[in-house]
Amino acid sequence: MTSPTRDRRATGFFAGFLLVALLIAGGLSYLASGDPDGLDTVTLTGCELSADGEPVAGTCIAQNAGDHALADSPFADYAVGGGEGTVGLAGIVGVVVTLIVAGGIFWLLRSRRPTDEQ
Amino acid sequence: MVLAMHMSDGLVNPPTALAFGAIAVIGLAVASSRARRDLDDRTAPMAGLVTAFVFAVQMINFPILPGASGHLLGGAIVAMLVGPWVGSMCIAIVLVVQALLFADGGLTALGTSIVNMALVGVFVGYAVAFALRGLARRSRRGLIITAFVAGLVNVVVASLGFVLQYAIGGAGGADIGTVLTLMVGLHTLIGIGEGIITAATVGAIAASRPDLVYLLRRPGPPLDVRGRAVSGSTS
Incomplete structure (x- = not known):
């Protein structure tokens, strides 16, 4: 066919x-873009970020995130x-x-x- | 800069992660059995390429607000090009490759991510495109409008999946109303980008190979809203 x-x-x-x-x-x-995406923006809300985007102060959902098992x-x-x-x-x-x-x-x-x- | 775009481990508690992992496994098992009849010598390579294309485009974060970006989810693209059953497998494969090879998206969060993007996103995108199929089949412009709307809605509803999961077993005690407002607001903006990419992709493929666009291929509806085969549909 x-x-x-x-x-x-x-x-x-x-x-x-x-x-x-x-x-x-x-x-x-x-x-x-290197800025956090929609989900990361929400989970980082409430935290101050270091230069490489890690939460260093405040309270936010992302602080509960574990390191990736395959990092x-x-x-x-x-x-x-x-x-x-x-x-x-x-x-x-x-x-x-x-x-x-x-x-x-x-x-x-x-x-x-x-x-x-x- | 750390490029990461999917849920990490630990955002929801283990029972929630496990429950959505089970839903993901069941959903993908059903999808793989239904996918068979949509795959042949021509559509199988197409589905493989669509999956690789979605992987590529998901890497491209576009700015939506100062300090915030978004990226393609791809649910409506795959639903319109290869159908919802094959399409949900496409997105799940992208998520598994990203988690295993690129450490993007936690391994214990794979279930929640697959449910949100591969199951909810794809089937919502398909439902919208299917509802608008008359418009999509009428003209190129109608197809592009359909693709834009399906892309936009797939992202917003997929983002609600995370809100539901966070409401069930979220860590950190954030106010659920705030999470809902932020998720829907940001993903409406991302959805505009998703709609544009979906319209451009489906429009370009329809321009050269309309026979490779699932939504345009079949004269009759292949599925009803519950996903059962409609009697009298061909093949």
């Missing part, structure tokens, strides 16, 4: 989609080995890993029977 021409078009579209994701994670990520892992906090300026590389790793995990799961789950909805 799917012609070779159509398959080529689909492959081209998928390649373009992946390229966009890689450019966003690998390049645009350098322009991301010492190689890509923790979207940096490679904790290095400055490595967010783009971490992002590219994340896109590739996410694609492999998600693509693998969805490929295994897919229905093999022919669809008749075209």
Whole structure:
């Protein structure tokens, strides 16, 4: 039912989609705001923050937050080995890993029977 | 700068974390069994790419107020592109990769985060898009309006998930009314950004490959509001 021409078009579209994701994670990520997000803004309300954004005085929800169990892992906090300026590389790793995990799961789950909805 | 965007461990007590962990597991089990019929040789790679795309865009925090930012959740994007069952799995996979590989989002908070963003956010986004499907299928402009509204509503309702969890078992004794007001206020602003990104993404894909947009693909409603298959739908 799917012609070779159509398959080529689909492959081209998928390649373009992946390229966009890689450019966003690998390049645009350098322009991301470093300010706390919506949830963190709420959990930090009531606290004074240190220069690196940790609550140092006052009372707020975030003071109850525990350290991450994997805080010492190689890509923790979207940096490679904790290095400055490595967010783009971490992002590219994340896109590739996410694609492999998600693509693998969805490929295994897919229905093999022919669809008749075209 | 520490880039972190999801709930940490310890914001809710262990019983609450455990209860929402169980809800997340049950929800994802149902989703994975329902997802099968939405996945074929063409939509499975699409779903993998959509997941990777959401991971990428979630990294981009955009400013909403001085000192505060927001980022994509992605619930409406995945719901409109690959459907709610596959879509909830997409967001859950993003959250698991972020927690395990990037130490973003506490491991014991995965259940609460999955319920808020992968289950509530995706299904609310889908419900809005499904309710507006007539508009979405009428014109490109209608699709973009639908995507914007679905994106906005998915973020605001997902943020209410955290408020509920904090009301049930929150740590630190913060006033729940204050938490509610701040969460909804900030996430309405974030939702505008989410709506714009959702509209741009779904609009761009519909422009080149409308056949890869779940919401546009089926002539009839594939699911009723409770998620059961509607008799008479194709395939």
